[in-house]
Amino acid sequence: MIKQFFPLENHDIFINLEKEIFKGNILDVGLDNYGIIYSIVKSYNDNINVDYINGHHDKNRIEENYYDSCILFFTINKIVSNINKKHFINDIAKYLTNNGKIYIWDINKSFGKLFKGNLKIAMPKGEIKKFKLNNYNFLSNNSYKNVMTLLKNNFNIIDSQSSNDIYYIKAEKITKGKEESNESTINSH
Numbered sequence: 001m002i003k004q005f006f007p008l009e010n011h012d013i014f015i016n017l018e019k020e021i022f023k024g025n026i027l028d029v030g031l032d033n034y035g036i037i038y039s040i041v042k043s044y045n046d047n048i049n050v051d052y053i054n055g056h057h058d059k060n061r062i063e064e065n066y067y068d069s070c071i072l073f074f075t076i077n078k079i080v081s082n083i084n085k086k087h088f089i090n091d092i093a094k095y096l097t098n099n100g101k102i103y104i105w106d107i108n109k110s111f112g113k114l115f116k117g118n119l120k121i122a123m124p125k126g127e128i129k130k131f132k133l134n135n136y137n138f139l140s141n142n143s144y145k146n147v148m149t150l151l152k153n154n155f156n157i158i159d160s161q162s163s164n165d166i167y168y169i170k171a172e173k174i175t176k177g178k179e180e181s182n183e184s185t186i187n188s189h
Helices: 036-044 056-061 082-095 144-151 176-188
Strands: 010-016 026-029 050-053 067-073 096-107 115-122 128-135 155-163 166-173
Touching: 010 166, 026 036, 026 082, 036 050, 036 067, 067 082, 082 096, 082 144, 096 144, 144 155, 144 166
Parallel strands: 010 115, 026 050, 026 067, 067 096
Antiparallel strands: 096 166, 115 128, 155 166
Protein backbone atom coordinates (compact mmCIF):
# COMPACT_ATOMS: atom_id res chain seq x y z
CA MET A 1 0.00 0.00 0.00
CA ILE A 2 1.29 3.42 -0.92
CA LYS A 3 0.50 6.19 1.53
CA GLN A 4 -0.13 9.59 0.09
CA PHE A 5 0.67 12.65 2.15
CA PHE A 6 -0.92 15.96 1.39
CA PRO A 7 0.95 19.11 2.31
CA LEU A 8 -0.77 21.01 5.08
CA GLU A 9 -0.88 24.72 4.46
CA ASN A 10 0.22 26.80 7.43
CA HIS A 11 -2.10 29.76 8.01
CA ASP A 12 -0.64 33.00 9.37
CA ILE A 13 -3.54 34.89 10.89
CA PHE A 14 -3.73 38.32 12.47
CA ILE A 15 -6.69 39.35 14.66
CA ASN A 16 -6.98 42.89 15.95
CA LEU A 17 -8.66 43.05 19.36
CA GLU A 18 -7.12 46.37 20.44
CA LYS A 19 -10.48 48.14 20.67
CA GLU A 20 -12.72 45.21 21.66
CA ILE A 21 -14.87 46.01 24.70
CA PHE A 22 -17.09 43.52 26.52
CA LYS A 23 -19.77 44.71 28.92
CA GLY A 24 -21.18 43.43 32.19
CA ASN A 25 -20.38 40.12 33.81
CA ILE A 26 -18.23 38.09 31.44
CA LEU A 27 -17.96 34.34 31.01
CA ASP A 28 -14.79 33.22 29.20
CA VAL A 29 -15.23 29.59 28.14
CA GLY A 30 -12.22 27.70 26.88
CA LEU A 31 -10.40 24.45 26.75
CA ASP A 32 -7.08 26.28 26.56
CA ASN A 33 -6.51 29.41 28.59
CA TYR A 34 -4.74 31.83 26.31
CA GLY A 35 -5.36 34.74 28.70
CA ILE A 36 -6.51 36.88 25.78
CA ILE A 37 -9.99 37.82 27.03
CA TYR A 38 -8.91 38.41 30.63
CA SER A 39 -6.10 40.72 29.46
CA ILE A 40 -8.43 42.69 27.19
CA VAL A 41 -11.09 43.18 29.85
CA LYS A 42 -8.66 44.14 32.60
CA SER A 43 -6.97 46.68 30.28
CA TYR A 44 -10.05 48.92 30.30
CA ASN A 45 -11.77 48.01 33.61
CA ASP A 46 -9.97 46.39 36.50
CA ASN A 47 -13.22 46.03 38.50
CA ILE A 48 -15.16 44.00 35.94
CA ASN A 49 -15.99 40.36 36.73
CA VAL A 50 -14.47 37.77 34.37
CA ASP A 51 -15.16 34.11 35.13
CA TYR A 52 -13.16 31.54 33.22
CA ILE A 53 -14.32 27.97 32.92
CA ASN A 54 -12.26 25.21 31.41
CA GLY A 55 -14.49 22.38 30.38
CA HIS A 56 -17.70 20.73 31.53
CA HIS A 57 -16.54 20.02 35.10
CA ASP A 58 -16.40 23.78 35.94
CA LYS A 59 -20.13 24.33 35.25
CA ASN A 60 -21.00 24.05 38.94
CA ARG A 61 -19.00 27.23 39.61
CA ILE A 62 -21.19 29.47 37.47
CA GLU A 63 -24.72 30.81 37.75
CA GLU A 64 -27.59 30.65 35.25
CA ASN A 65 -28.96 33.94 33.83
CA TYR A 66 -26.00 35.84 35.27
CA TYR A 67 -23.60 36.70 32.44
CA ASP A 68 -24.02 39.59 30.03
CA SER A 69 -21.33 38.33 27.66
CA CYS A 70 -19.85 34.94 26.86
CA ILE A 71 -16.66 34.67 24.85
CA LEU A 72 -15.61 31.54 22.97
CA PHE A 73 -12.09 32.20 21.75
CA PHE A 74 -11.11 29.21 19.59
CA THR A 75 -13.17 26.88 21.77
CA ILE A 76 -15.83 25.30 19.56
CA ASN A 77 -13.28 23.59 17.29
CA LYS A 78 -12.16 21.47 20.25
CA ILE A 79 -15.62 19.85 20.44
CA VAL A 80 -15.84 17.07 17.86
CA SER A 81 -19.50 16.10 17.47
CA ASN A 82 -22.32 18.40 16.41
CA ILE A 83 -24.53 16.95 19.15
CA ASN A 84 -22.00 18.02 21.80
CA LYS A 85 -21.62 21.43 20.14
CA LYS A 86 -25.39 21.89 20.19
CA HIS A 87 -25.60 20.95 23.90
CA PHE A 88 -22.68 23.30 24.60
CA ILE A 89 -24.41 26.23 22.88
CA ASN A 90 -27.71 25.43 24.66
CA ASP A 91 -25.86 25.48 27.99
CA ILE A 92 -24.28 28.84 27.20
CA ALA A 93 -27.72 30.30 26.51
CA LYS A 94 -28.81 29.24 30.02
CA TYR A 95 -25.96 31.19 31.63
CA LEU A 96 -26.57 34.39 29.69
CA THR A 97 -29.00 37.07 30.84
CA ASN A 98 -31.87 38.12 28.59
CA ASN A 99 -30.28 39.92 25.64
CA GLY A 100 -26.88 38.50 26.66
CA LYS A 101 -24.26 38.38 23.90
CA ILE A 102 -22.07 35.56 22.68
CA TYR A 103 -18.80 36.33 20.89
CA ILE A 104 -17.11 33.59 18.90
CA TRP A 105 -13.75 33.52 17.16
CA ASP A 106 -12.85 30.17 15.64
CA ILE A 107 -11.44 28.25 12.68
CA ASN A 108 -13.50 27.60 9.57
CA LYS A 109 -12.74 23.90 9.17
CA SER A 110 -15.21 21.51 7.60
CA PHE A 111 -15.48 17.73 7.90
CA GLY A 112 -12.48 15.94 6.35
CA LYS A 113 -10.17 18.97 6.54
CA LEU A 114 -7.17 19.84 8.72
CA PHE A 115 -6.05 23.18 10.12
CA LYS A 116 -2.61 24.41 11.11
CA GLY A 117 -2.06 28.04 11.99
CA ASN A 118 -0.02 30.71 13.69
CA LEU A 119 -2.14 33.41 15.30
CA LYS A 120 -1.06 36.90 16.22
CA ILE A 121 -3.50 38.84 18.37
CA ALA A 122 -3.20 42.62 18.70
CA MET A 123 -4.09 43.48 22.27
CA PRO A 124 -4.78 46.83 23.96
CA LYS A 125 -1.75 48.98 24.73
CA GLY A 126 0.12 47.66 21.68
CA GLU A 127 0.82 44.18 23.05
CA ILE A 128 0.92 41.25 20.63
CA LYS A 129 0.15 37.70 21.77
CA LYS A 130 1.15 34.74 19.61
CA PHE A 131 0.09 31.13 19.69
CA LYS A 132 -0.23 28.09 17.48
CA LEU A 133 -3.61 26.63 16.68
CA ASN A 134 -3.91 23.19 15.11
CA ASN A 135 -6.86 20.92 14.51
CA TYR A 136 -6.04 17.60 12.87
CA ASN A 137 -9.37 15.92 13.57
CA PHE A 138 -10.90 14.85 10.24
CA LEU A 139 -14.23 14.10 11.93
CA SER A 140 -14.89 17.60 13.23
CA ASN A 141 -17.09 20.06 11.35
CA ASN A 142 -16.31 23.49 12.70
CA SER A 143 -17.32 25.38 9.60
CA TYR A 144 -18.75 28.87 9.80
CA LYS A 145 -21.98 27.64 8.19
CA ASN A 146 -22.32 24.75 10.66
CA VAL A 147 -21.81 26.97 13.73
CA MET A 148 -24.27 29.57 12.38
CA THR A 149 -26.85 26.76 12.05
CA LEU A 150 -26.17 25.55 15.60
CA LEU A 151 -26.71 29.07 16.98
CA LYS A 152 -30.07 29.75 15.30
CA ASN A 153 -32.32 28.19 17.99
CA ASN A 154 -30.91 30.29 20.82
CA PHE A 155 -29.37 33.39 19.24
CA ASN A 156 -30.00 36.18 16.74
CA ILE A 157 -26.89 37.04 14.75
CA ILE A 158 -25.80 40.65 15.19
CA ASP A 159 -22.52 40.56 13.26
CA SER A 160 -20.45 37.93 11.50
CA GLN A 161 -17.34 37.82 9.36
CA SER A 162 -15.33 35.05 7.78
CA SER A 163 -11.96 35.23 6.01
CA ASN A 164 -8.63 33.41 5.91
CA ASP A 165 -10.23 30.29 7.44
CA ILE A 166 -11.18 32.18 10.61
CA TYR A 167 -14.60 33.51 11.54
CA TYR A 168 -16.12 35.89 14.05
CA ILE A 169 -19.74 35.80 15.19
CA LYS A 170 -21.51 38.14 17.61
CA ALA A 171 -25.05 37.09 18.54
CA GLU A 172 -27.72 38.01 21.06
CA LYS A 173 -29.64 35.50 23.13
CA ILE A 174 -33.24 35.05 22.06
CA THR A 175 -35.43 35.69 25.08
CA LYS A 176 -38.53 33.57 25.50
CA GLY A 177 -40.82 36.61 25.58
CA LYS A 178 -39.46 37.87 22.26
CA GLU A 179 -39.67 34.44 20.68
CA GLU A 180 -43.30 33.95 21.76
CA SER A 181 -44.33 37.43 20.60
CA ASN A 182 -42.69 36.82 17.21
CA GLU A 183 -44.56 33.53 16.87
CA SER A 184 -47.90 35.09 17.79
CA THR A 185 -47.32 37.89 15.28
CA ILE A 186 -46.51 35.38 12.55
CA ASN A 187 -49.53 33.23 13.47
CA SER A 188 -51.89 36.21 13.44
CA HIS A 189 -51.02 37.01 9.82
